[in-house]
Amino acid sequence: MATGRTHRPATRSRGIPEATVARLPLYLRALTALSERSVPTVSSEELAAAAGVNSAKLRKDFSYLGSYGTRGVGYDVEYLVYQISRELGLTQDWPVVIVGIGNLGAALAGYGGFASRGFRVAALIDADPAMTGRPVAGIPVQHSDDLERIIEQDGVSIGVIATPAGVAQQVCDRLVAAGVTSILNFAPTVLSVPDGVDVRKVDLSIELQILAFHEQRKAGEDTGADGDAEHTPAVVPPAPRGPAGTGGRKGPDGDVPAVMPA
Amino acid sequence: MATGRTHRPATRSRGIPEATVARLPLYLRALTALSERSVPTVSSEELAAAAGVNSAKLRKDFSYLGSYGTRGVGYDVEYLVYQISRELGLTQDWPVVIVGIGNLGAALAGYGGFASRGFRVAALIDADPAMTGRPVAGIPVQHSDDLERIIEQDGVSIGVIATPAGVAQQVCDRLVAAGVTSILNFAPTVLSVPDGVDVRKVDLSIELQILAFHEQRKAGEDTGADGDAEHTPAVVPPAPRGPAGTGGRKGPDGDVPAVMPA
DNA sequence: ATTTGTGAACCCGTTCACAGCG
DNA sequence: CGCTGTGAACGGGTTCACAAAT
Incomplete structure (x- = not known):
């Protein structure tokens, strides 16, 4: 075992990052929708919005596939649909x-x-x-x-x-x-x-439990602790809502209980 | 998720990493199974195996919740079930x-x-x-x-x-x-x-497409465990170790077109 | 003038390895 | 001893900001 000294520069790495792979289907879906509407090209900004990511991430993702865009213009929708489909192996059955x-x-x-x-x-x-x-x-x-x-x-x-x-x-x-x-x-x-x-x-x-975790935190500690007021919600700002039935534990008062095992 | 930029500065130890939260349900499930078998304690090694993670990660995860283990012994199953349930908000309905x-x-x-x-x-x-x-x-x-x-x-x-x-x-x-x-x-x-x-x-x-991506890759290249192996065009069959592996037949029908390296 | 493509900084999570405590 | 708890190193992924291209 090398003791962590040897670097793996991975020159010419043909490997697409896992996180990028996981987003390709998202891009593909957005692109397909554009394709059906006969939109010829999209900018990274537009496509990113449609896919629910930010544009820098999208561009970085596409950079792993190669350079499929045109500077000053954007990406060719049809071409990109094909390239991503091929990359994902969807041209096969x-x-x-x-x-x-x-x-x-x-x-x-x-x-x-x-x-x-x-x-x-x-x-x-x-x-x-x-x-x-x-x-x-x-x-x-x-x-x-x-x-x-x-x-x-x-x-x-x-x-x-x-x-x-x-x-x-x-x-x-x-x-x-x-x-x-x-x-x-x-x-x-x-x-x-x-x-x-x-x-x-x-x-x-598992998904529900993850949601419950965040939900619980919302109910306990909230009320303007944010301070980041750059977003103007178009809809109703959510009011924290407690769980039904049990009053339950109210909320953390900013402190981890140092409870000891009995 | 919705929140992107300025999140909370993790004011207290109250901030449990998202990756940890996502694993808590896994631990809980494994612990519940142990609890039903009336197992009193588990080591991080055992529990990690049951949950499909490695033990260092598990210990680090638990460290965010507090110190619920006993050195030299392990974790009390019942107590941990309760603590994780509470943390996830599952003591509520x-x-x-x-x-x-x-x-x-x-x-x-x-x-x-x-x-x-x-x-x-x-x-x-x-x-x-x-x-x-x-x-x-x-x-x-x-x-x-x-x-x-x-x-x-x-x-x-x-x-x-x-x-x-x-x-x-x-x-x-x-x-x-x-x-x-x-x-x-x-x-x-x-x-x-x-x-x-x-x-x-x-x-x-999306899940299927991610699988297809990797499946396609398997057909053409080795699953890069370690080593550089940049010039190995040979198809290396994964060869499922264990029972009766049928060698390396994969791909829908016929051959998978090789991925084009730059 | 736009918009891509990308080095570099930054941030988060994982792994290591060992100190600390039973 | 065995096992937990954790600082430190490591690596991957995201974001930034700007150079390059059209």
């Missing part, structure tokens, strides 16, 4: 399997944005024999016994897990063993996968 | 409204993890009159005309948007005007909200 056709799985199967851009629902898979053959969103559900066959037959490399948490890891293992190398996990569990397999998780309750 | 009871909204309404920890579905709201009164997951759907009344009556501060993208901004505006200050957005749109309102988005197609 990605077959996807959804495992676990409960309420959520069914909703995902019917989700429009799924089929829209490069992704195709290749199969719906469920462990319940009663589901087998039943069409969901126009696609017949197949039994999980056939999982491996389906994946290999269709060359599926992306799997969506929408099963209960209890079986998510098993499903994941089977998917990976069958050749899937990217997994989108909706089950509230930490999946462990071998190196080289990507997992992204979508977790409703 | 948060009423939540879900707007847009389509496939997704219905799935969310029935989602177990919703009601489980501090969150309560106060109302389901949909614009379709045909839905009104129909029970979904045991809760009668109410018409969106009553949105403002419902929110004010129940003191709702968290709203979930599961509508089509086209109406998401309008719904958002109404929610905010009625007093909602935290929004979880499932619609594939950028929502603009006044300062002080938190928005988190869950976007299926």
